[in-house]
Amino acid sequence: MIINSNIFRLFLLLVSFGASFFAQSANKLDSVRIWAAPESTRIVFDLSQSPDYSYFTLTNPYRLVVDLKKSSNKVDLNKIKNNSKLVKKVRKSTPPEKGTLRLVIDLVKPVKANLFALPATAPYGNRLVVDLDSGGSTAKKPPVSKPKNQLRDVVIAIDAGHGGEDPGSIGPTGIYEKKLVLEISKKVAQKINATPGMRAVMTRTGDYFVNLNKRSEIARNSKADLLISIHADAFTSPQPQGASVWVLSMRRANSEIGRWLEQKEKHSELLGGAGEIIQNTDNEQYLAMTLLDMSMDRSMAISHNIAGDVLSNLGRVTKLHKHKPESASFAVLKSPDIPSILVETGFISNPREERLLSQRDHQNNVAKAIHKGVMKYFEANPPVNSMLASKSSVEHKVCSGESLSVIAHRYQISINSLKKANNLKSNSIRIGQRLIIPRA
The missing domain is CATH 3.10.350.10 (LysM domain)
Incomplete structure (x- = not known):
């Protein structure tokens, strides 16, 4: 009986020790991924469990220190792929207490840091995401003064969906939507740039994520006449197939107008010179509402016309899932001042269409169809003072x-x-x- 009692105590001691040891290193850092954009960088720490973390910054030199509690590391930090212009390297440092994994991100310059945890979502597990933003500190080229009568290009903003940490939908063979749509987007941009009187601006040119609000901002700063967001559809079963084109729903349009009205500092940005005038009137709210309504109505009318032309041309090179433009509440289509369409090039969840979307010839045909649809509208409706209007x-x-x-x-x-x-x-x-x- 005494022996059994001693064995039981020993068992409890081992269980207690094991639990204590497990608790101290329950979470494991499995990998580190760095996604670099021109003015920002996202660092993703892949973990076995949801992270318990804290962080702080240091200067001279600039560093961001991240403490992961009850965590251990099995990653060779010297072998991380890093093409960031903001991050020198990621390294370990002496932890403040036993069981904490301290990671130091050595920075090139001061940045804004935003950290947040993400739950497991295929193809990734638990993650701690670190977004570093240089705050647009990259020096901007001074505007080149042009003669008042010089004709301008029609500017088309092309938005390749997803990117970086966000793979989008994943095909049956493991192909990521973000990769396919970037390839198609680049082909559309090439065709736009090869058209006299037209110029393309891409919201992303590589494998990195761009915030949805930032995509519209890039289009606006480029004075885009149209924003085209390019995606590939997906469904829970492999049967659905075909391309479709979407525009902003009226419900989302009205809610966006309300949101813009609340941001008075944005009025001048959206309405040009009229924004400065209405700020000095008693009826600013009503004037702003009227002008934004007119801007949204015009943008949505243009969007519908272009969507129809693009869809018609897509029907000549691929199957259509929707034979008329559809309305939806997509965030990237929300700008009241920029006509916008979203093109679903096909269903990546359909094995046949996944294979097609991976082929260069099909990508080129889809890009041609989008380009033709855009050209049809702008040749018939060229903006004032544009080269197309002078033809x-x-x-x-x-x-x-x-x-x-x-x-x-x-x-x-x-x-x-x-x-x-x-x-x-x-x-x-x-x-x-x-x-x-x-x-x-």
């Missing part, structure tokens, strides 16, 4: 249901100028008749 007059073929007033409204010209350009004595036109559209 010869556009020809319009009259369709069923169209009248002179409808056509004049579409091209933003007067009925009289339309009649004069075509030597029309009355307002009567016929289906199939070709009309010369004078420049506004």
Whole structure:
């Protein structure tokens, strides 16, 4: 009986010691990944469990110190791939207490740091994410003064979805959406840049994540005439297939207008010179609402027209999942001042379409279709003072249901100028008749 009692005490001691040891190093650092963008960097610590962490910064030299409690390391930190312009290296340091893993991120310069934990989501496990932002401190080139009469390019912002830590959807063979859409986006950009009078701006050019708000900001700062966000769809079963094109839903549009109205410092940015005028009036809120409403209405009308043209061209090179533009509450489509569309190039969850989307020829055909759709709209509706607007007059073929007033409204010209350009004595036109559209 005494022996059994001693054995039992020994067992409890071992269990207690084991539990204590396990508690001290329950979490393990499995890997470290660095995703570098031009002005920011994301560092991801892959862990076996949810992290219990704290952090602080140091200067001379600049460092960010991260303490992971009850954690141990099995990563060779000297072998981490690092192409960041902000991070020199990641290393271990003496912990403040036993059982804590102290990691030091040596920095090139002071940065804004944002840390947050993410739960396990395929293909990743538990993570601690460190976002480092240089705060846009990269020196901007001074604006080049241009003659007032110089014609401008039509600017198309191209947004490759996901990126970096966010892989997007994953195909049956393990291909990431972020990779495919970047390849298609680059091809679209090449075709835009090869078109006289047009210029492409990409929200990301490599494998890194760009905040959704930042994507719209990049488009706005580039004075984009259109934002195209390119994605690949997915579903829980492999059957669905086909491309689709989406625009902002009216419900989301109205909520975005309300949000913009609350941010008075954004009014000038969104409305140009009018923003400065309305700030000095008693009825600022109502004027801002009216102007933003008009801006949103115009942007959504343009978005619908371009979406229809892009979808029509996509139908010539691939199957369509939706035969008409659809409306949704996508965050990247939310800017009231920039016409925006989201193109789902196909279902990456469908084995056939995953294979197609991986092929260079199919990617090129999809990029051509998107480019053709965009060109069709802007050749017919070139922005004022653009190179496209300086080209010869556009020809319009009259369709069923169209009248002179409808056509004049579409091209933003007067009925009289339309009649004069075509030597029309009355307002009567016929289906199939070709009309010369004078420049506004």
